[in-house]
Amino acid sequence: MVSAMKRTPLFETHEELGGRMVEFAGYAMPLHYQTGINQEHLAVRQGVGLFDVSHMGEIRVIGPDATSFLQYATLNDPERLRLGRGQYSMLPNDHGGLIDDLFVYRDGEQDYLVVANAANTGAVLRHLQDLVKGYDCHVIDESDSVALLALQGPGAPMLLGQLLDVDLTQIKRNATLDVTLSGIPARLSRTGYTGEDGFEVFLRPTDAVAVWNMFVQGGATPCGLGARDTLRLEAGFPLYGHELTETSNPLCTPFAWVVKDKEFYGRAAMWAPECRRVLVGVRLEGRGIPRQGYRVLDANGVAVGEVTSGALSPLTRDGIGFAWVDSDLSATGTALAVEIRGQPVAARVAKPPFFGA
Amino acid sequence: MKTPEELRYATSHEWVRREDEAVTVGITDFAQDQLGDVVFVELPESGRHVAKGDQVAVVESVKTASDIYAPVTGIITDVNGALETTPELINDQPYAAGWLFRIELENDSELNDLLDADAYQKSASEES
Numbered sequence: 001m002v003s004a005m006k007r008t009p010l011f012e013t014h015e016e017l018g019g020r021m022v023e024f025a026g027y028a029m030p031l032h033y034q035t036g037i038n039q040e041h042l043a044v045r046q047g048v049g050l051f052d053v054s055h056m057g058e059i060r061v062i063g064p065d066a067t068s069f070l071q072y073a074t075l076n077d078p079e080r081l082r083l084g085r086g087q088y089s090m091l092p093n094d095h096g097g098l099i100d101d102l103f104v105y106r107d108g109e110q111d112y113l114v115v116a117n118a119a120n121t122g123a124v125l126r127h128l129q130d131l132v133k134g135y136d137c138h139v140i141d142e143s144d145s146v147a148l149l150a151l152q153g154p155g156a157p158m159l160l161g162q163l164l165d166v167d168l169t170q171i172k173r174n175a176t177l178d179v180t181l182s183g184i185p186a187r188l189s190r191t192g193y194t195g196e197d198g199f200e201v202f203l204r205p206t207d208a209v210a211v212w213n214m215f216v217q218g219g220a221t222p223c224g225l226g227a228r229d230t231l232r233l234e235a236g237f238p239l240y241g242h243e244l245t246e247t248s249n250p251l252c253t254p255f256a257w258v259v260k261d262k263e264f265y266g267r268a269a270m271w272a273p274e275c276r277r278v279l280v281g282v283r284l285e286g287r288g289i290p291r292q293g294y295r296v297l298d299a300n301g302v303a304v305g306e307v308t309s310g311a312l313s314p315l316t317r318d319g320i321g322f323a324w325v326d327s328d329l330s331a332t333g334t335a336l337a338v339e340i341r342g343q344p345v346a347a348r349v350a351k352p353p354f355f356g357a
Numbered sequence: 358m359k360t361p362e363e364l365r366y367a368t369s370h371e372w373v374r375r376e377d378e379a380v381t382v383g384i385t386d387f388a389q390d391q392l393g394d395v396v397f398v399e400l401p402e403s404g405r406h407v408a409k410g411d412q413v414a415v416v417e418s419v420k421t422a423s424d425i426y427a428p429v430t431g432i433i434t435d436v437n438g439a440l441e442t443t444p445e446l447i448n449d450q451p452y453a454a455g456w457l458f459r460i461e462l463e464n465d466s467e468l469n470d471l472l473d474a475d476a477y478q479k480s481a482s483e484e485s
Contacts, residue, residue, distance in 0.1 A: 020393070036394040036448070037419040226393065226419055287441075289397055289417055311419060312396040341399075341415065 008054035009147050009208040017222055025118035027055040030224035041230050041314040043221035044194050045355075048155040050220035051228055053200070054147040054208065057121025059114040059128065063137025066110040073131050074104060075250070075259045081106035086174045086189060090250055090258050091116075091124055096269040097246040100124050101238065101255075103191065105176060110137065115148075117240050131265060147208035151215055152198035152223075152231075159218045160188070160199060171199075181211055193228065195235025195353055230311045233320060236281060236352020242292060242309040243279055243322050253279035254352070277305060278330040283350040284319030288340045290347070295339040296323045304329055307338060313354055319345070320354040358478070359386040361452055365468060366477035367428040372452065373471055376459075380468075382428060383456040384416060384447060387481045392418035395447040400436040401458060407433060409467055414457055416447060425457060429467045435459040 005028040014021060019030030029052070032040060043049045061070055070078040076089035086105040093099050100120040105113040116124040121143055128139040151160060157168045163181055171177050176189045187202040203211055216222060229239070238244050238255055250259055252275035259270070282290060290310030298304045310321025319338070329336060332351045337344035360366070365373045370388035374381045389395065397417040407413050407427040414425035436458045440446060447455035462468075472480060 031420070032393060038394045038396070038445075230419060287397070288399075289422070291422065312417075314396075314419075 006055075008052055009205040010052045010054065010212055013209055013212055014052065014222075019222075019224060022225070024225055025055060027118060029055060030222075032224040032226045033222050035221065037224070037226035037230060038314045040221060040223040040227035044153045044196055044223060044227065044231055045315060046154070048151060048153040048159050048215075048218075048220040049194070049223040049227065050212065050215050051150040051152065051223050052148075052208075052212070053150050053228075054205070055118035056148055057116040057118060057124065057141070057143045058146045058148075058202075059116060059121070059125055060140040060142050061112045061114060061128065061132075061137060062108075062110065062140070063135070064110055065135040066112055066137040069132055069135040069137050070104065070112055070114075072263065073128060073265055074102065075264060076104070077260045077262065078104060078106065078112065083108065084176045086176065086191060088258060090244070090255075091127065092264060092266040092270055093127075093246060094266040094269060095247075096249045096266065096273065098240070098244050098248070098250060099127050099246070101240050101244055105189065113142070120240060145205065147203045147205045149201045149203065149208065149212060149215070150192055150194075150198065151201060151220060152192045152194040153196050155219070156196070156198040159215065159220060162218060163214060181214060184211060186211065193235075193237055194231040195237070195355070196231075229309075230314055233309060233311045233322075234313050234315060234353060234355045236354065238322070239309060248279070248324075249273045249275070251275070252277065254281070275327050277324040278327045279308070279322055279324055280330050280332075281350045281352040281354065282307070282310075282321055282323050282325075282336065282338065282347045283354060284338060284345055284347045286345040286347075287319075288338070288345045289319045290321035290323070290338045290340070296325050296347075297337040297339055297344050298326075298329060299335065299337075301337075301344065303339075304336070315355045318354070319347075320350075325349070358390065358481070359452070360474040360478050362474045364452070365428075365471035365473065366480075367426065367471055368477075368480050369426050370481070371425060371428045373428050373468070375468065379431075379434060379459050379461045380429060381456050381459050382425075383451055384425065385477070385481070386451045388423075389448050389451045389455070392416065392421065392423060394419050395444045398440040398444045398447070398457070400438075400440065401433050403433055403436055405433045407431065407460065416444075416457075427460065428471060429460055429462055429464070431460040431463040433458050434461050
């Protein structure tokens with residue numbers, strides 16, 4: 001029931017816009033609006049889309065040992081971050097898998113903001129609070145004091161530029177800038193989960209509706225979780241719970257680049273894996289949509305893997321997705337099949353992104 | 358939600374329109390609205406004999422795949438090939454251009470087992 005779920009500051013706005021509200025990670029969130037997932041998807045590829053991602057968790061790590069603590073707790077390298085920059089990272093467990101994937105911003109020399117998936121925020125928080133013992137720094141949950149919007153698409157810089165006196169070209173990819181939007185303080189981060197240019201906008205919860213409306217009046221199309229999923233799939237980004245899990249080793253995925261050769265929590269279980277199966281992108285050559293749990297078959301019809309998530313690309317109309325496949329069949333271009341309702345549908349291993357040049 | 362009076366309905370959200378000895382079958386406005394953007398349709402082969410309740414087609418939206426059942430027993434005489442390239446017809450015109458297939462009726466009395474518009478609306482509203 002929608003009423004028993006947590007709400008973001010934009011709950012009423014979503015309802016007013018005719019959002020089809022669904023439960024996601026304990027929150028009532030819009031799956032799509034009346035425009036529908038396909039149109040929302042195309043709005044982001046061709047214009048500007050606007051997402052409410054306030055359900056995501058924000059955890060501050062601050063104190064003299066913050067850098068060395070995150071160096072141990074996360075898989076990417078926070079020391080490489082200049083002030084005001086962010087990086088994609090992961091939180092390992094002690095058995096070779098992940099607790100979550102993260103975005104880590106360096107707000108000060110020893111001051112970081114960790115953005116976690118909504119469904120995992122509690123687990124990330126507990127894990128970091130356990131692990132921080134012995135380090136001189138604090139782990140603080142700021143999730144309830146942050147609203148987060150994502151303004152995504154090739155038209156995003158122009159829309160935002162009309163609301164600001166700031167030269168947006170000075171904000172590089174994964175960099176942040178504190179600005180004022182008609183008197184409202186906001187932090188812009190040039191990042192996103194769609195494969196397009198765009199910004200994530202950190203706000204006080206009480207300002208979320210005003211800024212949302214400002215963006216919609218500027219021409220942004222409200223987009224729900226459905227389009228967020230098809231966009232990230234086309235762009236080749238993983239989703240925790242599908243491509244990345246408690247048991248899947250990130251070193252056997254296309255996202256192995258995140259994992260740096262250093263001392264980190266759980267290294268013994270994760271490092272130098274055999275990778276009997278490898279995570280790859282797949283593109284169907286026949287008609288159909290690969291979906292989580294579908295079997296991947298080799299030329300002889302033998303099961304050699306399993307789909308982790310998939311969709312029909314709204315842009316190319318191809319069935320696309322990710323799958324674990326036997327490592328000897330993981331080279332780009334390898335002919336495979338995805339079993340859809342008992343029938344093999346021809347597919348090939350493909351290197352994401354699944355769209356664009 | 359549109360529920361035309363002249364049609365008959367299955368609780369599994371197919372509609373049935375009687376046309377002489379055959380019926381045309383599609384999915385209801387309620388069903389297409391619940392599914393969201395339809396992006397893929399798998400239709401049965403013409404000439405196939407189906408029994409009432411058989412799973413005969415699949416309608417997939419972005420998020421989910423939904424089975425379609427034969428609301429009556431008979432032979433599939435025609436399928437809506439336009440859906441292969443424009444599946445969104447199911448969203449735009451569920452009771453017209455978005456029809457799925459036609460069945461030559463074997464047993465007229467099976468139509469009596471289907472719901473009228475009021476009964477279907479009641480059944481669907483209990484689901485949502």
